[in-house]
Amino acid sequence: MKYNRVIGLLICIAVPLLSFGADVKGLFSKGNQLYAKGQYKEAADTYGQIINSGYESAAVYFNMGNACYKNDEIPSAILYYEKAHKLSPGDEDINFNIRLTNLKTTDKIDEAPEFFLAKWWRGFILALPLGTLAVLSIICGLLASGILIWYLFTRSVTIKKVSFYVSIVLYIIGAIFIFMSNRQAAYFDNHRQAIIFKGTVTVKSAPASASKPLFVIHEGTKVDMLEHTSGQIKIRLANGSEGWIGEGDVKEI
DSSP states (O other): OHHHHHHHHHHHHHHHHHSOOHHHHHHHHHHHHHHHTTOHHHHHHHHHHHHHTTOOOHHHHHHHHHHHHHTTOHHHHHHHHHHHHHHOTTOHHHHHHHHHHHTTSSOOOOOOOOOHHHHHHHHHHTSSOHHHHHHHHHHHHHHHHHHHHHHHHOOOHHHHHHHHHHHHHHHHHHHHHHHHHHHHHHHHHHOOEEEEOSSEEEEESSSSTTSOEEEEEETTOEEEEEEEETTEEEEEOTTSOEEEEEGGGEEEO
């Protein structure tokens, strides 16, 4: 059932990719023109219209992040770069801008060491954007089906053998793309993250105002969201430190 959900998700992603709406395209072009003229506030407002309409695109989020960066809205810039990263995790331009913008944040947090196999596995499932995986899996399925039909009607024994094995290989490759999509969707479902949007936040030991303060973090810092309870969120930093903050202190990626 989970794979049925992923296949449905892939189709939902692939269809908008194949039919980029005229209104969205017009607003995106207008935003790019405003950005090129140095009107960053107006460009951000235009990209915001696209985002508020419910449309999701790595390109829109990336350009929105650029406009926010130019407006010196660092937490917003990181938030939109991270949203773009979520849709296109292998994009080097997005990853570079995330690293660049993080240099402007107050907190410099070293990541906890990670087992190399876990790092390799994450790199594999995040190698291609979900939208690209969707398009590739559909193309593989269509090609495999077309070749299989050819196999059924051709009279040449050689062509029958070749088309049969080629269609099987394409089905397997398509299944691998669907598997990668499934694991990528599960990865982001299990790794909910947020950006701190408050200047200074005191992280506490428990979800209560009278609990012991543990450490302080600042706006722009990315945190993992572990638990929710009574308007409080349990967070974890990249270095493994954990604690509780107010729900209103962050915006989820």
